[in-house]
Amino acid sequence: MSGAVSNTTRIGWIGTGVMGHSMCGHLLAEGYRTTIYSRTREKAAGLLERGATWADSPGAVAQSSDVVFTMVGFPADVRAVYFEPDGILAGARQGAVLVDMTTTEPTLAREIEAAARKAGASAVDAPVSGGDVGARNRALSIMIGGEPEAVDAVMPLLQILGRNIVHQGSPGAGQHTKMCNQIVIAGTMIGVCESLLYAHRAGLDTERMLQSIRSGAAACWTLENLAPRVMKGDFEPGFIVEHFIKDMGIALAEAQRMGIALPGLALVHQLYLAVQAQGHGRRGTQALMLALEHISNIRR
């Protein structure tokens, strides 16, 4: 892409799951010509009805796009859509900007950026937080790693998708920042779930307990938003256990690579593996409560 985004910028979008579908929809609504690919074509149907063009592979999307967004599942999926023979890098146009919004490995983000540069394109990592609701309401927090020129080029498009958009640093810095986000959440989640378990066993009225602690030093998003769900026995996602396990696994691997120990994160990761082993991998992250209850032989 030479210079900034304009009305004629051709968008490519790969991955139309819950998040990707909403996000791509906002770009379509702004009038951008958009070509899409998704592993499951049915998931793209709504976007095709609204004027998007289907392409048969990530490479074919890249061939007709100035900016290519990816929002897929796991690092292996990211690797596939970028590096396979019919992948994005094979089809990327000179000057294109490739924007991976999947939460993935910082090292993979750097690998993609280097490969893109070699192919005469550029790449930006731009994972998000805010979940399906944030994606729907254009309220995502977007954490960006990449060279300034590439970041500046796609900024007007990112501003259509999110609210709190921060260029964190060089390639991979967006992913690293997302890891920092997930590490904090691992802590708040174990704290809140253990607190609720204690309250339950101590015979407290948990609603009333929350009234005492929610506005002080224990205040956190998890207490405010997920504790009430746990108390109602509502384990619907939100953010699913399998994806959180993926994120924590990435953070732990990166931490090991960097030579630091994160004992709290490692413990929470293990407990979530237990949640998954109990068959709750597709439930919301508040299902950590189920593993804690199971360990203490408490039936719900």
Place this chain on the structure above:
Amino acid sequence: MSGAVSNTTRIGWIGTGVMGHSMCGHLLAEGYRTTIYSRTREKAAGLLERGATWADSPGAVAQSSDVVFTMVGFPADVRAVYFEPDGILAGARQGAVLVDMTTTEPTLAREIEAAARKAGASAVDAPVSGGDVGARNRALSIMIGGEPEAVDAVMPLLQILGRNIVHQGSPGAGQHTKMCNQIVIAGTMIGVCESLLYAHRAGLDTERMLQSIRSGAAACWTLENLAPRVMKGDFEPGFIVEHFIKDMGIALAEAQRMGIALPGLALVHQLYLAVQAQGHGRRGTQALMLALEHISNIRR
């Protein structure tokens, strides 16, 4: 005490450390006749100048008071001021209400309440959160356990000291609620410190990282209030490590007694023992960072 608090209600106050000094001062300022005792008499000097009367023992305080407040350090201190031969229970007047605002064991709170009842008095557990700043600004959160009649009787006095005042249930329920508060904080603290360690090692600009994550699902009091201190290398208390270790120890012992496992809290408790072993027991709880850095051999 027969019936409600009035202007002539005689107050006793035991324990004039940083918190107790501020709190007792608010009651004095409202014109209550106040008798005080503190292990270290010098710490009471300011209150004596403002009109409080000194007594030579907790029992002597109780003899001349309708409502006796205690705000001391550890459960052993609470046990001493209540149960020793010249303690509160030995001196308590018929109908007096004894209010322990120390964070202590829920089982000890119930023991005091039973002993008070036997002595013709009543007892309320009313630990607080909000720290020295909350104590100074009459902004404490007060979590109350006790029989309704006793709680109602002292409510007007508690309303002078705090803002968020909730009667949580029977004797011990205030202490249990405080434990719930501390359990959440243990989680947020490990999450925030590990996140900062990761960010540092990944070469992120931590200020900028916080800008990305502070308003989303990672939002918490600890991130907002203690992360900036850690980043500046400011480990002044706030709330000191030794007291947090005490609180976590109580919560773990109660949890064991109730038959539940709290693996996250146990891990954080152990890490704080390491912080203390490194000589940081009188520093603020954000000094957890120092143990994490030490483990990973990072020098500050």
